[in-house]
Amino acid sequence: MNYGWKTERKFDIIAIGRACIDLNAVEYNRPMEETQTFSKYVGGSPANIVIGASKLGLRTGFIGKISNDQHGRFIEKYMRDMGIDTSNMVVDTEGHKTGLAFTEIKSPNECSILMYRENVADLYLTPAEINEDYLKETKILLVSGTALSRSPSREAVLRAMSLAKKNEVKIVFELDYRPYSWASADETGIYYSAVAEQSDVVIGTRDEYDVLENVIGGRNEDTTNYLFRHTPSIIVIKHGVDGSYAFTKAGATFRGHAYPSNVLKTFGAGDSYASAFLYALIHNKDLETALKYASASAAIVVSKHSSSEAMPTVDEIERIVNVNV
Numbered sequence: 001m002n003y004g005w006k007t008e009r010k011f012d013i014i015a016i017g018r019a020c021i022d023l024n025a026v027e028y029n030r031p032m033e034e035t036q037t038f039s040k041y042v043g044g045s046p047a048n049i050v051i052g053a054s055k056l057g058l059r060t061g062f063i064g065k066i067s068n069d070q071h072g073r074f075i076e077k078y079m080r081d082m083g084i085d086t087s088n089m090v091v092d093t094e095g096h097k098t099g100l101a102f103t104e105i106k107s108p109n110e111c112s113i114l115m116y117r118e119n120v121a122d123l124y125l126t127p128a129e130i131n132e133d134y135l136k137e138t139k140i141l142l143v144s145g146t147a148l149s150r151s152p153s154r155e156a157v158l159r160a161m162s163l164a165k166k167n168e169v170k171i172v173f174e175l176d177y178r179p180y181s182w183a184s185a186d187e188t189g190i191y192y193s194a195v196a197e198q199s200d201v202v203i204g205t206r207d208e209y210d211v212l213e214n215v216i217g218g219r220n221e222d223t224t225n226y227l228f229r230h231t232p233s234i235i236v237i238k239h240g241v242d243g244s245y246a247f248t249k250a251g252a253t254f255r256g257h258a259y260p261s262n263v264l265k266t267f268g269a270g271d272s273y274a275s276a277f278l279y280a281l282i283h284n285k286d287l288e289t290a291l292k293y294a295s296a297s298a299a300i301v302v303s304k305h306s307s308s309e310a311m312p313t314v315d316e317i318e319r320i321v322n323v324n325v
């Protein structure tokens, strides 16, 4: 398959959005009120996705703003050590802080995330901090929906998208809807639909597309009919453990099935799914295979404690795909 990426580019994927910290409950299978210890990991959906992609051997970079403190330095070093180019991670100069996500694992099916995201540095990225020469060097710009929730980060993303288009960089939009980041669902729908209409690939859960379309109980067919009238050529709709679908503008539909997993917690599924899906696309694999890689990657991460640190290798993914043919 040829997805139309420009081949001669230094990076496969540059992501834009938040790089934060996850504090995952060490004593799991209990409520957070009774949890005393947490393990620290780099987190934030777009950071997790490039960490996963980098672990799979893709060449990645990151655009975002981090706090000028121990947390910001921890994040930058971790990502650099993972092989991600951090040259366009801007250090905040106005005292903004790193976002924190405390995770609660009450049972494999009852997980929640308590986010501390007041005045977080990532939402203060400005359009002036977007570097066209950097964007020119990538095949894909990965946009995370949460980065659209506030200004000036919103305008920074819109600037990055317009420079991406100017330089024939494909845009992948991961909806990554976090309700507490947004002023209202109406506002989310407005920005999500405008950005999705301009993106080449859109990835999200059924619920996230409902927010984008401002509907309740939306149908995949209506979503694809609407978005394929615009730029997207591939639309991925995830349905949790019930699997996922990839639709193409040419009219094909592919179904991905979740693989059996010894589930510890459910968060991290979406980010590991996206990193392996994009790995497969960059390697010109067909969409059926891309869905298998994505689902296998997610099955691995839901069985482990973290989102970022748990990202699998290509061998681990292929072992699952090959055993379950």
Ligand SMILES: Nc1ncnc2c1ncn2[C@@H]1O[C@H](COP(=O)(O)OP(=O)(O)OP(=O)(O)O)[C@@H](O)[C@H]1O
Pocket: 205, 238, 239, 240, 241, 242, 243, 244, 257, 258, 259, 260, 261, 263, 266, 267, 268, 269, 270, 271, 273, 294, 295, 296, 298, 299, 302
């Ligand atoms: N319990 C599970 N066991 C195995 N695979 C799973 C499970 N839950 C989800 N997955 C896999 O992960 C993929 C993405 O899951 P989901 O649709 O929940 O995305 P998400 O809501 O973006 O994830 P997250 O919880 O990280 O936000 C699914 O399509 C499926 O392949």
Ligand SMILES: O=C(O)C[C@@H](O)[C@H](O)C(=O)CO
Pocket: 020, 021, 022, 042, 043, 044, 045, 046, 048, 101, 113, 267, 268, 269, 270, 271, 306, 307, 308
């Ligand atoms: O995206 C976040 O800000 C939190 C993540 O890092 C967390 O691991 C998660 O929710 C993954 O789905």
